[in-house]
Amino acid sequence: MAATDSVASFIRGAFRSVWALELLLHLKRNGARAWSADELVEALRGSALIVSQSLDSLIRAGLVSIDEKGCARYQPASAELEQLVAAAQELYARKPETVRRIIVSAGHPGLANFADAFRLWKD
DSSP states (O other): OOOOHHHHHHHHHHOSSHHHHHHHHHHHHTTTOOBOHHHHHHHHTOOHHHHHHHHHHHHHTTSEEEOTTSOEEEOOSSHHHHHHHHHHHHHHHHOHHHHHHHHHHHHOHHHHHHHHTTOSSOO
């Protein structure tokens, strides 16, 4: 099953990198807890720059909030966003390569088209 247009569009618009998606899913899995940037760097084994950029984009997308102590928490701004996150999470669990291609194609459409030319079959 191919990604629905709305889910693919959401993924393209919300995630600048797979790191951002992984960060969001980590926060979602641990929804009862707020995380400092340093804790997220350690938990995800990423760099401070990647975590910072990912948090900024997720905040702008209305998926994460920052509390008064500067800690991040999964908090979608609407029920629709929460449903889109759940759909993206489910698609990522079933077809991680599809989701990676959607994210990469948002930033580098020419590169994605070039890579697709070498694919043997469609998803």
